[in-house]
């Protein structure tokens with residue numbers, strides 16, 4: 001996307017960690033921890049769409065939920081409007097809740113089947129505002145029109161709508177209170193490809209018209225590419241690489257990003273550089289490998305990668321990568337592809 005972005009940071013994530021205890025036995029003794037998110041920092045600019053990608057289980061959803069304080073953090077801060085939202089009291093948090101919303105993956109499961117559409121979309125208005133029923137109804141009509149739904153169908157139930165329409169209902173509800181920041185967690189993953197692009201276009205239009213900022217979570221790299229200004233690639237609870245979307249796609253710097261890109265089925269003209277085959281599966285976040293978490297699967301790994309964890313750092317302007325040997329030089333990708341075959 002080639003929109004002019006502001007330089008103003010809307011939300012800043014500082015060294016966020018989320019560990020889940022692993023409990024065993026009758027006494028639920030804690031025997032370990034799942035390091036779902038392990039020291040991630042990130043600044044999302046006002047009006048930006050930040051795409052977050054990575055394989056299933058790498059911690060994307062957990063990070064999204066912790067940013068919104070739908071889950072507590074084990075450590076770290078999330079700064080919004082000058083305040084750490086993880087230390088706010090409940091009344092202050094309630095004030096900010098309206099600004100921070102989420103759209104879920106499942107347009108079938110996330111809408112209460114017994115509620116009318118007008119009640120589903122109007123619920124946040126009922127809970128958070130002093131609007132009268134007539135005003136709420138008028139706003140519901142306005143919201144339905146804004147997301148491309150026929151407002152005459154507001155007194156129907158979710159099952160009377162298609163998957164794409166249900167996702168529009170979820171979006172209408174998410175924007176009812178004029179939020180500033182929305183986490184879209186796999187918001188189009190459950191939809192057919194043609195419907196996916198319609199919903200993505202809707203989100204892009206709403207962003208322009210309402211000045212929204214998005215954290216857009218997906219494992220499909222293709223989905224993220226068209227909607228995101230910047231992209232972050234997660235691996236086992238860590239951020240592997242962050243950069244402007246097109247730059248990351250055209251020249252991945254982290255071997256993991258390169259491998260993910262090389263596995264996209266549709267040929268990417270900029271990356272006619274062979275397929276990178278990764279060894280093994282994603283290890284458990286309960287017992288991550290030493291040093292660089294990616295080293296057991298990385299065709300480029302050297303001794304240093306086993307011993308020393310790479311910290312994320314800027315290696316080219318605006319391009320951050322957590323790798324001791326980033327693919328900066330010309331031909332690095334091809335070399336890696338060849339090594340992965342060998």
Ligand SMILES: Nc1ncnc2c1ncn2[C@@H]1O[C@H](COP(=O)(O)OP(=O)(O)OP(=O)(O)O)[C@@H](O)[C@H]1O
Pocket residue numbers: 020021034035036054055056057058059060061062063219285
């Ligand atoms: N409430 C929980 N209790 C224990 N472990 C959890 C909990 N929620 C998530 N996890 C674990 O944390 C890790 C990260 O999960 P998360 O759902 O954030 O990943 P993800 O990248 O969003 O994957 P997916 O795309 O499959 O949703 C996984 O190993 C998961 O099993």
